[in-house]
Amino acid sequence: MRDVAIVAFAQSRHARSTAEVSEVELLMPVLHEAFDQVELKASDIGFTCSGSSDYLAGRAFSFTMALDGVGAWPPISESHVEMDGAWALYEAWVKILTGEADTALVYSYGKSSPGDVREVLTRQLDPYYVAPLWPDPVALAALQARALIDAGHTSEPELAGVAARSRASARDNPYAQLTSVRDGGEYVVQPLRRQDCPPVGDGAAAIVLAAGDTARRLCARPAWIRGLDHRIEAHSLGVRDLTDSPSTRLAAERAGLFDAPVDTAELHAPFTSQEVVLRRALRLGDEVDVNPSGGPLAANPIMAAGLIRLGEAAARIHRGDSDRAVAHATSGPCLQQNLVAVLEGDVK
Amino acid sequence: MSKAPVAVVGIGQTKHVAARHDVSIAGLLREAALRALADAELTFADIDAVVIGKAPDFFEGVMMPELYLADALGAVGKPMLRVHTAGSVGGSTALVASNLVAARVHRTVLTVAFEKQSESNAMWGLSLPIPFQQPLLAGAGGFFAPHVRAYMRRTGAPDHIGSLVAFKDRRNALKNPYAHLHEKDITLEKVRAAPMLWDPIRYSETCPSSDGAVAMVLTDTEGAARTPRPPAWLHGGAMRSEPTMFAGKDYVSPQAGKDCAADVYRQAGITDPRREIDAVEMYVPFSWYEPMWLENLGFAAEGEGWKLTEAGVTELDGDLPVNPSGGVLSTNPIGASGMIRFAEAALQVRGQAGEHQVEGARRALGHAYGGGAQFFSMWLVGADRPTT
Numbered sequence: 001m002r003d004v005a006i007v008a009f010a011q012s013r014h015a016r017s018t019a020e021v022s023e024v025e026l027l028m029p030v031l032h033e034a035f036d037q038v039e040l041k042a043s044d045i046g047f048t049c050s051g052s053s054d055y056l057a058g059r060a061f062s063f064t065m066a067l068d069g070v071g072a073w074p075p076i077s078e079s080h081v082e083m084d085g086a087w088a089l090y091e092a093w094v095k096i097l098t099g100e101a102d103t104a105l106v107y108s109y110g111k112s113s114p115g116d117v118r119e120v121l122t123r124q125l126d127p128y129y130v131a132p133l134w135p136d137p138v139a140l141a142a143l144q145a146r147a148l149i150d151a152g153h154t155s156e157p158e159l160a161g162v163a164a165r166s167r168a169s170a171r172d173n174p175y176a177q178l179t180s181v182r183d184g185g186e187y188v189v190q191p192l193r194r195q196d197c198p199p200v201g202d203g204a205a206a207i208v209l210a211a212g213d214t215a216r217r218l219c220a221r222p223a224w225i226r227g228l229d230h231r232i233e234a235h236s237l238g239v240r241d242l243t244d245s246p247s248t249r250l251a252a253e254r255a256g257l258f259d260a261p262v263d264t265a266e267l268h269a270p271f272t273s274q275e276v277v278l279r280r281a282l283r284l285g286d287e288v289d290v291n292p293s294g295g296p297l298a299a300n301p302i303m304a305a306g307l308i309r310l311g312e313a314a315a316r317i318h319r320g321d322s323d324r325a326v327a328h329a330t331s332g333p334c335l336q337q338n339l340v341a342v343l344e345g346d347v348k
Numbered sequence: 349m350s351k352a353p354v355a356v357v358g359i360g361q362t363k364h365v366a367a368r369h370d371v372s373i374a375g376l377l378r379e380a381a382l383r384a385l386a387d388a389e390l391t392f393a394d395i396d397a398v399v400i401g402k403a404p405d406f407f408e409g410v411m412m413p414e415l416y417l418a419d420a421l422g423a424v425g426k427p428m429l430r431v432h433t434a435g436s437v438g439g440s441t442a443l444v445a446s447n448l449v450a451a452r453v454h455r456t457v458l459t460v461a462f463e464k465q466s467e468s469n470a471m472w473g474l475s476l477p478i479p480f481q482q483p484l485l486a487g488a489g490g491f492f493a494p495h496v497r498a499y500m501r502r503t504g505a506p507d508h509i510g511s512l513v514a515f516k517d518r519r520n521a522l523k524n525p526y527a528h529l530h531e532k533d534i535t536l537e538k539v540r541a542a543p544m545l546w547d548p549i550r551y552s553e554t555c556p557s558s559d560g561a562v563a564m565v566l567t568d569t570e571g572a573a574r575t576p577r578p579p580a581w582l583h584g585g586a587m588r589s590e591p592t593m594f595a596g597k598d599y600v601s602p603q604a605g606k607d608c609a610a611d612v613y614r615q616a617g618i619t620d621p622r623r624e625i626d627a628v629e630m631y632v633p634f635s636w637y638e639p640m641w642l643e644n645l646g647f648a649a650e651g652e653g654w655k656l657t658e659a660g661v662t663e664l665d666g667d668l669p670v671n672p673s674g675g676v677l678s679t680n681p682i683g684a685s686g687m688i689r690f691a692e693a694a695l696q697v698r699g700q701a702g703e704h705q706v707e708g709a710r711r712a713l714g715h716a717y718g719g720g721a722q723f724f725s726m727w728l729v730g731a732d733r734p735t736t
Contacts, residue, residue, distance in 0.1 A: 001452070048589075053405075053411065053412065054404050054405050054406060054432075055405055055406075055411040055412075060403075060404035060406050060407075060473050060474055061404060061434050061474075061719060063432070064434065064592050064719050064720070064722070065592075067589060067591060067592075067722075068591040068592055068593075068594075071591070072589050072590050072591050072604075072722075073590055073591060073594060074590075074603065074607070075588045075589060075590040075602075075603050075604035075607045075608075076588065076589055076590075077586070077587055077588060077589075078433075078587060078588070078589035078723075079431065079433055079440055079444065079587055080431070080432055080433050081429060081430055081431055081432065082405065082412055082430050082431075082432040083412065083414075083429070083430055087429060087430075090429070091429065091431075091444055091447075094444075094447050094448055094451045094453055095447060095451075097451035097452070097453065098351050098447050098450045098451045099350065099351060100351075100447075120411070121411070123409070123410065123411040124410070124411040124412045124413075124415055124416070125415075125416065126416045127373065127408070127409065127410045127413075127416065128372060131410075229427065230427050230428075231425060231426060231427060232414075232415075232418045232423055232424065232425075232426065232427070232428040233418070233424060233425070234418060234419050234424050235415055235416045235417075235418055235419055236419070246425075247425070250425065331412070331415065332412075332415040333415075336415055336418075337415065337418075337428065
C-alpha cells in the first residue's frame with residue numbers, strides 16, 4: 001500500500017454567522033492558504049474531492065458553485081460526497097492508493113447560519129417513522145447522555161469537566177468560535193446543558209494529500225496516514241446500544257489504532273457525552289491529549305468539522321507536537337457512522 | 349503496485365416506472381441490491397463495503413439518506429459512502445466503488461444508485477431561486493435547449509435528427525423489460541407530432557421522470573473466478589469536471605467530456621473508438637444529445653455525429669449501437685441513470701442483455717454527464733480480462 005500523508009491543512013475562522021460571504025467566498029481563502037502551504041496551484045493537483053450538503057445550502061447541486069471557485073479549468077479529475085469532508089478525504093486517499101493520482105485536494109464547508117440547524121438535521125432521520133416526529137440532534141444526544149449516566153459511565157459534573165477543558169484548550173486556537181463556558185449552563189434538553197452542546201456556526205476547511213516522495217518534498221514533516229477506516233451502524237436508535245460505539249471500535253481496529261499508543265486524539269464529539277463514548281471505544285487513557293484544538297465543542301461547522309479533526313491532528317504532527325495521533329469523524333444521529341484515521345510523523 | 353483488476357459480477361435493477369407507491373425508498377434500493385446479489389449468487393454477508401449515489405437530496409426530501417438506508421442495504425458494520433456529482437452521479441458512484449477494489453482496500457463491493465422521483469417534483473427541486481444568479485426556472489430542458497440549437501447551427505444538422513433518436517430509443521426500450529416507457533404503438537409520425545416543450549426539443553424527445561434503482565456487485569480477480577456467470581471487466585474509468593459557466597466554455601462539446609473519454613481510451617488501449625467499441629450506453633436525456641456526444645466522445649468527427657444517427661449506424665442492428673437499452677430517453681431515475689448506463693454496458697459484454705443484446709459485443713462504453721454539461725464519468729468494460 002502506498003504511503004499517503006496530509007501535507008497541508010487550512011480552515012476558516014469559524015463564526016456564528018457569515019452572512020456577508022457566500023459559501024464560495026468562505027471557502028476560497030481557505031483553499032488558497034492550503035495551496036500556499038505547499039506552494040501548489042489547483043492545476044498541480046491530481047484529484048479533487050469535496051464534501052458538503054444541499055440541505056444546509058438550501059439549494060440543489062450547491063457544490064457546483066464551489067467547484068466554479070476552485071477553478072476547474074482546464075478540466076480536473078474531481079468528485080463529491082454528500083458527507084462530511086472526512087469521507088471526501090477517504091475517497092481521495094483511495095484514489096491515490098490506486099496510483100491514478102499522487103496529490104489530492106480535499107475540502108468541505110457548511111453554513112448552518114441561514115437556517116435552524118436543529119430542524120434541518122431532523123431531515124436526515126428515517127423519513128417514514130422518525131422524521132415526522134422532528135426529533136432534533138440535541139434531543140437525540142440527550143437520550144444518549146441519559147443512557148450513559150444511567151449506565152454509570154459518566155455524570156453531569158464529568159460532562160461539565162469535558163466542556164470546561166475543551167473551551168479552555170480552544171483559547172490557543174485562533175480559529176475556534178467558542179472559548180469560554182457560559183455561566184448558568186441551563187438545560188437545553190435534560191441532561192444536556194448549553195455547555196454540553198456545540199456552537200452553531202459556519203466554516204470551511206481544506207487539506208492537501210500527497211504520496212511518498214511528493215509528500216516529503218512538499219512538507220518538512222508529513223502526517224502519514226497509517227490507517228483509515230470507517231463503519232456505519234444501524235439507523236434506528238432502538239436497536240443500538242447508545243452507550244457504546246462498536247463502529248468506532250471496529251474502524252479503529254482496522255486502522256491499526258491499537259497497535260501502538262497515540263499521544264493525541266482529535267475527536268468529532270459535538271456533545272460532551274459523546275466524548276465519553278468515543279474515549280471508551282478508542283481506549284484512550286488520561287495520558288492522551290484529547291481535542292487540544294478545543295474540538296467540535298469549540299467550533300462545529302457541519303460537513304467540515306470531521307475533516308477539521310484530521311487537519312488538526314495532522315497539523316500537530318507537522319509542528320512536531322505529536323508523533324502518533326488518532327483523528328475521528330462522525331455522521332448521523334448519536335454517532336451512527338464513524339471514521340478513524342491513524343496519523344504518524346517520521347521519527348524526529 | 350499496479351491496480352487490481354475489477355470485475356462486474358452482479359447486476360440488478362428495478363422495473364422503472366413513474367411512481368413506485370408499493371415500496372419505501374429503502375424497499376426500492378433493496379430490490380435492486382438483492383437482484384444484483386442473486387445475479388452474482390452472493391449474499392450481503394459477502395459484501396465488504398457499500399457505495400451509494402443519488403442526485404440532490406431534495407428529490408426525496410431526505411438529507412443524507414445513506415444513514416437511513418444502512419440497514420436495508422446490509423451495510424451495518426461496514427463502510428458506507430455516499431457520492432453526489434449531479435447527473436453523472438450514477439457513473440461516479442460505480443467508479444468510486446471500483447476504486448475500492450482497484451486499490452485493494454476491499455475485495456467485493458456493492459454499489460447502488462437510485463432516485464424515487466415520485467416523492468417530490470424534480471422540476472422544482474432543480475428550480476430553486478439563487479440570489480445573484482441567473483434563474484434556470486424551466487428545468488433542465490430550458491438549460492439545454494439553447495445548446496442543442498447551437499449544435500444544429502454549428503453543424504447544419506437537419507431538424508429531423510432528434511426525432512430519429514427518440515424513435516430508435518423508444519423502440520429499443522420495448523426490448524428491455526426494465527425500461528420505464530414502453531410505447532408499443534410508437535411511430536416516427538407520433539414522435540414528430542408531439543408538442544414542442546423547449547424549442548427544438550419536443551415532448552417526445554425528452555426523458556421521463558422515473559422511480560428506480562440499479563445495483564452492481566464489483567469484485568477482484570479471485571471473486572470473478574468464483575462467479576457463476578461471465579463477468580464484465582473494467583478496462584478504463586475516469587471522471588472529469590469543469591466549471592458551470594465561464595467565458596469560452598463550449599456547451600456543445602465540453603472539453604471535460606473529451607478529456608474524460610481520452611483518459612478512458614488511453615487506459616483501455618483504444619485508439620479508434622468507432623471500430624473498437626461494440627456498444628455504447630450514453631447519457632441522452634434529450635434526443636439531440638446523441639449526435640452531440642457521438643462527436644464529443646470521438647465516435648465521429650466534429651460536425652459529423654448527426655450523419656451517423658441519420659444513416660442508422662446507432663440503431664440496435666447498426667454498426668455502432670447506441671443505447672440498446674432505450675437509454676435515458678426511456679428511463680430516468682436521475683441519480684440512477686448514469687449507473688444504468690454503466691450496468692447496461694456491462695450486461696452487453698457479459699452477453700446478458702436479453703432481447704436488446706448487441707450480437708458479439710466484446711467492449712462497451714458507459715457514459716454519464718451532469719450539471720451544466722460539466723461533470724463527466726465514463727467506464728469501458730470488456731468481456732476479456734484486461735492484459736495490463
